[in-house]
Structure formats: structure tokens, C-alpha cells
Amino acid sequence: MKNFQFLQALFTIHADNFRMLHWKACGKDFDRAHALAGDYYEMLGDDIDDIVEVMMRVDIKPLSTPECYEAKKDIELDMFEADPDEDYELEDVIKHTDSILENLLRGIGEVLMQKEYQEDGDMVGIRSYLEGLYDKYDKQANYLNKRRMK
Numbered sequence: 001m002k003n004f005q006f007l008q009a010l011f012t013i014h015a016d017n018f019r020m021l022h023w024k025a026c027g028k029d030f031d032r033a034h035a036l037a038g039d040y041y042e043m044l045g046d047d048i049d050d051i052v053e054v055m056m057r058v059d060i061k062p063l064s065t066p067e068c069y070e071a072k073k074d075i076e077l078d079m080f081e082a083d084p085d086e087d088y089e090l091e092d093v094i095k096h097t098d099s100i101l102e103n104l105l106r107g108i109g110e111v112l113m114q115k116e117y118q119e120d121g122d123m124v125g126i127r128s129y130l131e132g133l134y135d136k137y138d139k140q141a142n143y144l145n146k147r148r149m150k
Contacts, residue, residue, distance in 0.1 A: 004055045005071065018038075018097075021088050022037035075107075080100060101137055105141055
């Protein structure tokens with residue numbers, strides 16, 4: 001079942017990917033690549049905190065970082081992994097950002113579509129949170145990053 005632990009793991013892994021892209025940024029547009037990846041890993045870090053706070057509200061145990069990586073084997077998405085042996089120019093960072101944002105949207109959507117969030121009246125706040133999170137990343141993926149790729 002796709003749940004908040006799934007989201008925590010997905011966001012944690014991709015925050016680490018953005019951190020590696022930030023560290024390994026290079027090229028003539030280094031400053032833009034470095035800043036873009038840094039902005040995203042900070043954004044995901046803030047959202048991980050919010051996800052875990054929602055989990056605590058509904059008595060779901062948060063995962064440790066190693067548990068997030070262990071859960072990766074159950075994530076049925078084609079996931080980009082930043083390679084510490086590679087350098088990433090702005091074009092690479094934008095391309096990988098597209099892949100990561102699409103993963104996050106699919107993951108949020110899968111959790112949002114779970115029956116408990118659709119039918120349980122007590123979950124209206126959590127459903128609203130998920131919808132807001134989806135909207136935030138939809139804007140990033142389908143507007144802002146698409147414009148960067150032109």
C-alpha cells in the first residue's frame with residue numbers, strides 16, 4: 001500500500017539526489033545549477049518534515065534514513081540516482097529535476113488515491129494536505145521546470 005512512509009522514503013531519497021546534484025554541479029552555468037539543486041533539496045527537506053508531522057498526527061511511525069533506503073526496493077518507480085563520480089552541468093540538473101519531479105508527482109498521486117484518504121471524513125485535512133503538496137510539485141514539474149527546458 002502506498003502510504004506516508006512511502007512518501008517519506010521517496011522524498012528522502014530524492015532530497016539526497018538533489019543534494020548530490022548541488023555538490024557535483026559544474027560548468028559555465030555552475031552558479032545556476034548549484035542554486036537550483038540546492039533550492040530543491042531544501043524544499044524537499046521542508047516537505048519531509050511536514051510529511052513526518054502528518055504521520056505523527058495519525059500514529060504512523062516515521063522511518064529512519066536507512067529505513068527509507070531499505071523501502072526503496074518497494075518503490076515501483078523508475079528512479080534517478082545521482083552518481084557521486086559524475087559532474088552535472090545545468091542542462092543535466094534540469095533534466096534530472098524533471099525526472100525527480102515526475103516521480104514525486106506519481107508518488108503523491110498514488111498516496112492521494114488511497115481509499116482511506118478519499119472516503120474517510122476524518123481524513124479531510126490530510127487529503128487537503130496531499131492535494132496541496134501535489135499542486136506544489138505539479139507547478140514545479142509542469143510549469144517552472146518545463147520552462148527551464150526550453
